[in-house]
Amino acid sequence: MFKQLGLIGCGLMGGSFALAMKQAGLVRRVVGYSKSPSTTERACELGVIDVAAPSALLAVAGADLVLLAVPVAATETTLKSIKHLVTRDMLVMDVGSTKADVAQAARRALGSMASAFVPAHPVTGREVSGVEFADASLYRGCQVVLTPTEHTGDTQLRKAEQLWEALGCQVRQMSPQAHDQAFAAVSHLPHLLAFAFMQSIAGQPEGDAFLALAGPGFRDFTRIAAGEPKMWRDILLTNREQVLEQSQLFQQALHAFEQAMRAGDAQALEDMLTLASGMRTHWRMGVEGATSPTPPQS
Amino acid sequence: MFKQLGLIGCGLMGGSFALAMKQAGLVRRVVGYSKSPSTTERACELGVIDVAAPSALLAVAGADLVLLAVPVAATETTLKSIKHLVTRDMLVMDVGSTKADVAQAARRALGSMASAFVPAHPVTGREVSGVEFADASLYRGCQVVLTPTEHTGDTQLRKAEQLWEALGCQVRQMSPQAHDQAFAAVSHLPHLLAFAFMQSIAGQPEGDAFLALAGPGFRDFTRIAAGEPKMWRDILLTNREQVLEQSQLFQQALHAFEQAMRAGDAQALEDMLTLASGMRTHWRMGVEGATSPTPPQS
Structure with a gap:
């Protein structure tokens, strides 16, 4: 060819x-x-x-x-x-x-x-x-x-x-713009969160002791935090408006979870966890609409 | 036995x-x-x-x-x-x-x-x-x-x-207390973050379209968000003080990354990414002190 x-x-x-x-x-x-x-x-x-x-x-x-x-x-x-x-x-x-x-x-x-x-x-x-x-x-x-x-x-x-x-x-x-918005959401933000999470462990005196106890959930959640620093520096700076916007939306969701935890509102917490868990359970890589538990009849 | x-x-x-x-x-x-x-x-x-x-x-x-x-x-x-x-x-x-x-x-x-x-x-x-x-x-x-x-x-x-x-x-x-503190850091908080991340995608009109583009990084980062809702409701409520404290530390780290992005401070961003990436690269499951690039001689 x-x-x-x-x-x-x-x-x-x-x-x-x-x-x-x-x-x-x-x-x-x-x-x-x-x-x-x-x-x-x-x-x-x-x-x-x-x-x-x-x-x-x-x-x-x-x-x-x-x-x-x-x-x-x-x-x-x-x-x-x-x-x-x-x-x-x-x-x-x-x-x-x-x-x-x-x-x-x-x-x-x-x-x-x-x-x-x-x-x-x-x-x-x-x-x-x-x-x-x-x-x-x-x-x-x-x-x-x-x-x-x-x-x-x-x-x-x-x-x-x-x-x-x-x-x-x-x-x-x-379009390039639609691409950057979507990847800010499903790739760049997760990387930022995984990097920030590792940073927050590193900043604690007991950090090393904590890490010695970490299991398979931690392993998978943080895999992307091992990404190449210079490459991710460039991506996070280049697409920063979209990434910062996604980070704001993420922090709003996190605050809603924290609010339910502080209030001891078990039902609200369970509802949010059920939505998130169901969505992830039904997601399949590369398949559109796979996150809906009951996909529309074609 | x-x-x-x-x-x-x-x-x-x-x-x-x-x-x-x-x-x-x-x-x-x-x-x-x-x-x-x-x-x-x-x-x-x-x-x-x-x-x-x-x-x-x-x-x-x-x-x-x-x-x-x-x-x-x-x-x-x-x-x-x-x-x-x-x-x-x-x-x-x-x-x-x-x-x-x-x-x-x-x-x-x-x-x-x-x-x-x-x-x-x-x-x-x-x-x-x-x-x-x-x-x-x-x-x-x-x-x-x-x-x-x-x-x-x-x-x-x-x-x-x-x-x-x-x-x-x-x-x-x-001790039970040391256990709960460590697992708030390396297990419960990552679960909370993964759940909140899925929730923030779910809340966006383009959420499904975004998810159809998600790749292997997303797959691993969010694997734990498929956890059983009732089980995680109980864990997050039971250990909420420690989890909320870890969440605060995480948000401080996230804000430091965001600040460097907003300021266009490439060096600060690269320094933080290098620390996080190096720590994750050297981490080995179940091995104490594995996160230090140069482990102390025994």
Whole structure:
């Protein structure tokens, strides 16, 4: 399908994409670049990329597909550094967790070549980073949200859809703004809460003793708190309005629970717990309307 | 080791205990009682119990080991209903997630026979309930916290330790108060936060659309929000002072994150994220001091 992938950023996300594309027979050659030369070298050794490029620009030379797998805050600088070699026939994508800023960055950095760029967010990840963890199956079965703008080329959008579907993903389209609102709710806020929760334990003198007692509930609840600090710093700052709004709504819900606890109002507490528990019990990943106990007849 | 287990409450926790005891060859006969006759019947059919008792009291008759696996709020009433058949030679335990209230309930309900009672909290569980999910391996490898008081018999405490160790558990002892403080921090508060988070999504018109996009981070973060509403109502009310205190500390930490986001203070945000992420990365279940990146030399 593609002759050459120019991979910019050879970490977990980028490396896994290269391996998945190769395994699916969707690309012939991968030319990779990472900010850290040792990462690029390691990616070569591991067979994640075929050729190491000395710069982002040179990774793009001759490519018909370009993937940016860099922290979201680095998107604009990276696009600027490659724009002289971006052509109308290329498909350029990112894999960032925020999309309004990325879409704007593409417009600013690429100008009239912005038609080549399709903002993409594959909803997957691990709490480890680095090319050593690159895994051809990372994207299989996950959702990929594409957020085209009025500048996005139709051909590129179609190619992007086909590519992710060929990798076994479920593709959705929405506006960058709708994307950022939804992911503030179901991803960015949970991360913020898990980070803040770990911080509040760390701040207590008995913190270490508490943690030694923690069980499987704690393990799962806090798994996302092991996320990469720089990556999450960028996401929380980039999407801060939406995240802060979701945090306010969360705190209102928390205060309602606390109020019922303080008042000893067992019925009110049980009602809220029943709603939350039922909703979570019926939720299924990637299935719309799965949270309603009695889904409407189709 | 034991001739007869009197099991009061044949749900997930009680049923799994009976199966584990049988599988380990630690008990000859299990007499079970559940509030719902259909549960007791099902427990018989599934081989979880050998004989169904028509009351909690009759489940205790002839037993040398009694396990209460009922919601924590039902502990006192249940102990009162069996006290006439509790003897000094018996070992009576519970499996509740709060311990100060349980220890007090035992003293009030059992009086001079309180020496037979050892408050126990096996740190395990599932987000499903009912005897159908009873599993002989539920307790294997988990921590069990025993919270003896000045009334607890030495013989009973020793027997309790041996029993849980024989089931493959790691046994710890602490005061009921220290237990409740620690579990408010690492278990009850995370549950409250996960429940409140689901509630805040439920309260938004776009909630269902958001949930359809949620990925593996959301899945793990909210797993505990599927917990049994009545059980968590009781835990949150029983241990509310400690939980509310932990919730305050959590909200202070959350506000510090929000403040850094509002101020666009990338360095402060990164510092907090680094601390939280490092702590979670180094944490290992059941290992003391595992959260320090450089553990002290022993």
